[in-house]
Amino acid sequence: MSTPVAHGSIRRRLLLSLLASAAVLAIVVYFVVQSVARQVAQESQDNVLTASALSILDSARLSGGEISIDLPYSALSMLDSISDERVFYAIRLEDEFLSGYADLPEPTGDPNGTSSFLSTTFLGEDVRVVLVKRRMSTDTGRSFLKVSVAQTLSGQKQALARISRTSMGIGAGFFLVSVLLAALISRSTIRPLDRLTGSVSRRGPKDLRPVAAPVPSEMVPLVASLNSFMRRLQQSLMRSEDFIAEAAHRVRTPLAVVRTKAEVAQRKSDDPETRKALREMIRAIDDSSRTAGQLLDHAMVTFRLDHLAREDVSLHRLVQDTVERMRPTSELKDVTLEATEVETAVIKGDPILVQNALHNLLDNAVKYSPSGAEIHVALTIADDGAKISVQDTGPGFQTDELDALPKRFARGANTQDIVGSGLGLTIAKEVVEAHGGTLHITNNPGGGACVSLLFPSS
Template sequence: MSSRWPDALRDALGLRLALWYAAIFVASALALVVLTYVLLSASLRRYDRDTIETTLVQYARAYMIGGAPGLARELREGNLAATPGPLFVRLLGPGEELTFFSMPQQWRRFDLSQLDTPRLSGEQTWATLDTGDGGDELEVASVRLADGTLLQVGRSTDRRKELLARFRLVLLVDLAVVLVIALAGGVAVTWSGLQPVRALRDTVRGIVQTGRTDARVPPASGGDTLGELGNLVNAMLDRIDRVVAGMRGALDNVAHDLRTPLTRLRGIAEEALTSGDPVRQRAALAECVEEADRVNAMLHTLMDISEAETGTMALTREPVPLSALVQQTVDLYEDAAEDRAIVIETEVDEGLVVPVDRTRMRQVLANLLDNAVKYTPEGGRVRIRARAHDGRAVLTVEDTGPGIPPDELPRVWERLYRGDRSRSTRGLGLGLSLVKAIVEAHGGSVDVSSVPGTGSRFEIRLPLSTIA
């Protein structure tokens, strides 16, 4: 891991994420520290004031019982063990004459004339004295007793400031440690979090450099978004591989299937040229036109399939009644079916409307019905049914033909694939591929089932239209 950390630090995105993580972490710690300091300072201030108030009450009680000598004795005996440090104590008579005074020498710099004195009996006031040099302060509580005497008790804030200064030093050290931990943690978290992105980058870079699409992003252990992104990229690469393999297979099939008509074209043309017979030359030209039309139809169908599969096929969607569409298609093949004594039965629920391209969907039905009539023996039956199920229109085309062998069933949708039984029948091998591509371009699905010797059943599922 250590060898990869410099890469993580050189990565601009990783560095930004690490700094953001560290900044948020330090800001959160700083906010917590400031809040703690403020609460501690307020607590110490409240503690000092409570201590002064408690001492004031105790000294007032001592004065009321023993007068100024009692107050002096209370101060001298130091009964306030819970009040560490020296105290400022002053007692002024009703005429503001000084009756009792006790103040450490180092506090003489405070100006006592700034103290606010209460006028009413039982009234208590607070005052804070400072020297203006930014040093400690003197907090004084004053109370007017029942006989008019003024009792003042105070203490310096030097111990509180010293404690807070030490606490600030500890906090600064803690913040420095937090900063180091935040930076190290930010780098570690960023390096770990961006590992799937780096794996994705390396995979894509390898594909760009080598041109091979068999590389895959290493699977992520967690189910997070980056892991899902890697899985989606792998699925995309799998699909690209399948498309490329399909294109190679299609090109091979096209080359193989075009070789025969092109060879026939050349043979027919050469024979016509060498014959010198105008009648034979005219017949040869007609055969050449027929072969050219067949090749042209193959290429156009391949282009339609590619457009449908890539989503570039222009579809003019409109609400189309399925019953009318089926009847129009049946009318096209009714004569061919009668010539072979094949019965075409239709059973379409009324009111079924599908949002499709009328021409393209008629092309789908024509391909299915053409196959059914073509492979059904004389005296057989073709049945077309349509009904609504689970919010979709389900259309089935069944025949009583020879069926499709199980080993050929998964391949019937492949381009230019023709089963052994269909080799003797003239065709391009693209009809079912076009059916699947067009149906899926409309957001539908198509499936096939077959029992050899019994017949085949093709099922199309299309979304129903919201407009009846």
């Protein structure tokens, strides 16, 4: 199976987009807080300036047609109450300068408004100027009394620096919290996918059941397609297994008939050439019939594996039974088959399958061992479970094939003249793995093969 090509990551993309939007928001927050605070600071300064200017304006009196102004002490001292500020003022009657700083610039603003403001530079420093005015009746007619008050910005600048630091802090804090949330969100968003991946990948190789666990609505189509795909796969698998079993079954019976006929014909024939041909025919028929048998076995094993039974299996009895059952075949071939060391072990599982697996191993051992060879079967208890090992004194496996042998229809290189299907080790491996165990294939140090089934202790 090829690994899919990874292109990007949903979690990373989600994280990055969350972080990017958080960064944008943090910057926006910084500027908004700062501009609002700046505005508030400006307004409060303007208010104080206006209050100061108005208190001067209010102190203006008409006495004998002359304007007298009793400048209130607080008018100027209030401007300095929070931070040290330089303060300037000018009092004018229309354009006639009365008192204060004659050069102080005058805001030109809304002529009808009560107060107008100006930011400018005066005597070497940035100042904010306010102008308020009031209509007065004097000897010369009605005219505007205008009071301008100006203040340096050191307090406001300090406040703004403080505000800038604060809003920087708010922005940074906002971003940090967002980073934390983004990490959590992206993780929790991706979690159903992880869960699905986990539940699918944890499944056994034969488990094609549909995914039943609830998934988020966005994943429903994916899971639905996955389920439908698995259903089709399962149907297709079943169909082909059925087909193979059916085919094997159908082939085996006629083969038996043909074999009997061939044997009869061989016995009757005196022509050595014909007898030889018939013998080869019988041999080929045996091969085919054995393959068909094993295919049937395999189909049976596959079926039973899908519905694995969990009953107590007495391995020691099973080993002895299987050895006894195999003994006629081994004696026929003049191979010594012995259960040398059998300890008592009980596992949970399907006895028929386990027996079938062991039978396949023994069958292989007998088949590939030359006459006079010895096969030792042992059942031993180890820390991690019960181990059935089958050792023979045959040719052994070629070491470069050890991994490939349990695959379906794989056969050793040194088996050309021996009838076999290549399914025996496959069946054994599938059975032992279905029971949670492992199959080991090794060569004995003194020659011959050793195949062992390790069942974990239940």
